Amino acid sequence: MTKLSVENDIFPRIAKELPAKECIKLSLERSDCSLWDSKVGGTPYFPRDMEYPTDEVFFVGEPLRFLAQLNFADLPHLDGFPEKGILQFFITAESDYGLPQAGTTNGGYKVIYHPDVITDEELLCSSDDIPYTDDEDFPVKDTYLITGTIDKSLPSADDFRFEDIVLDALEKASGIRLGTLVDAFNNDRDGKVVKECLGGEDALERIWEYGDAHEDRPSLIGGYPSFDQCDVRRDDLEDHTVLLFQLASVYDYDNDIMIEWGDDGVADFFITKEDLDALDFSDVLFSWDCG
Numbered sequence: 001m002t003k004l005s006v007e008n009d010i011f012p013r014i015a016k017e018l019p020a021k022e023c024i025k026l027s028l029e030r031s032d033c034s035l036w037d038s039k040v041g042g043t044p045y046f047p048r049d050m051e052y053p054t055d056e057v058f059f060v061g062e063p064l065r066f067l068a069q070l071n072f073a074d075l076p077h078l079d080g081f082p083e084k085g086i087l088q089f090f091i092t093a094e095s096d097y098g099l100p101q102a103g104t105t106n107g108g109y110k111v112i113y114h115p116d117v118i119t120d121e122e123l124l125c126s127s128d129d130i131p132y133t134d135d136e137d138f139p140v141k142d143t144y145l146i147t148g149t150i151d152k153s154l155p156s157a158d159d160f161r162f163e164d165i166v167l168d169a170l171e172k173a174s175g176i177r178l179g180t181l182v183d184a185f186n187n188d189r190d191g192k193v194v195k196e197c198l199g200g201e202d203a204l205e206r207i208w209e210y211g212d213a214h215e216d217r218p219s220l221i222g223g224y225p226s227f228d229q230c231d232v233r234r235d236d237l238e239d240h241t242v243l244l245f246q247l248a249s250v251y252d253y254d255n256d257i258m259i260e261w262g263d264d265g266v267a268d269f270f271i272t273k274e275d276l277d278a279l280d281f282s283d284v285l286f287s288w289d290c291g
Contacts, residue, residue, distance in 0.1 A: 002173040004198055006206050014165050014210070018155040023223025023243075024078050024148040028250060028257050031145035035124050036086060036117050038075060040068040040247065040259065042143030043127040045086050047118060052131060053090045053110040058098065063131030064090035064110060065138060068146070068247060070221065071117070075148045078222045080242070080276060085115040089245060089269060091286065093135040097267075100286060103236035111244070111269065111281040139249075139267070141258040146219075153223025157181070157211025160231040160238060166207060173197050181207075217266055220246040225268045229289045233270060240270035240285045249290075265290025 004010065033039045035046075044066040046052065055062045069088040077083055091109040092098035098108025118124060155162045163181050171178055174197045181204070194204060217226040225231075225243045233240050248266045250259040261267050267288035275283055 001175065001193075001197055004169060004173050006198055006203050006210075010166060010169055010198075010207060011210060013169060014155070014162060017165055018159070018161055018224075020152040020154050021223045022078060023151055023153040024076055024221040025151035026146050026148050026219040026221065028144040028146060028219070028252075028259075030142065030256055033143055033145050035121065036071055036119060038069060038071045038146035038148075040144045040146060041066070041140040043125075043130055044069055044088055044090075045071075045114065045117070046125040046130065047114075048123055048125055048129070052125075053112065055092050055098065055108040057100075057106055058108045059092060059094060062092065064098070064108070065093040065132075065135070066130070067091050067140065068245070070146065070245065073117070075146075075221070076150045078150070080273070081221065082113075082115075082279065084117070085113055085279075086117055087245075087281070088112045088114070093138050095137065097139070097288060098286065099288065102232075105237070105240075105283050105285045107286055109286045111284045113279055113281050115279065139247075139259055139261050141260070142256075144257055144259075148221065151223075153220065155211065155224045156226055157208045158227040158229075158231055159211075159224060160234045162211055163231075170194055170197055217248045218246075219248050219250075225270070226266045227268075227287075227289060228265050228291045232287045232289075233285065237270070237285055239272045242271045242273055242276050244269040244271045244276070244281075244284060261288050262290030 033042055053064045067089040069086050071086050072082045073084045089111055100107030167178055174193050176193050246268050249261050249264045250257050270285040
């Protein structure tokens, strides 16, 4: 068995294979918003001649609830993302908010892209035209203007790619096929192998702390995602590598901003690079979880 050093072997490999990614870090503020502003909650931009999105999976025919929209013309440009147009996110107002069936993108949600933005309000739906589902448990409590700044994002330990890097290094060093990092914490055999390979009781804790130190869980466009429990892309959806939009819980009582995904959770929308390049948002993966 080859001995590994967390600091000299594991951390440098993570930094090399999952380098810092440019992202747009999003800020929210209570503000009056136009129909075409980037925003969370409120009345969406929606042309009158379009059919409003409905749930096609769980509560068939029920109108979806508007979650957020991004007007790319008003946000800093991020390589690989559109330079213009409005991207919208709709989810069901029911308790799981339309989470897809495991291993699929088949859920009660839709992502809609408007490449050309109309600014004639006579051609757009007003708040009275938008179907509204009254649900006090919906994550968004009001309307918040979105602004953004270019930033850097680092991977969390829950990202399946982070786990793969660590497990690959450990398996090559030990010659033993391991399960998951969680198994390495809780499984006697895997835990023993890992401790021998890394030479310490606290080695795995240091790996997790390294990942957790990178995770302040902001709302983002691009960059690396955050999770409270596990990366749902594992196995069947690992090609959905692009974080299209992350909306984190916010408890900003001073500024009266409240977004609540369960118990301080976070929501993510993922897309494949190929679909993003083609501006095809028909196969987006939606995920949210909480602690």
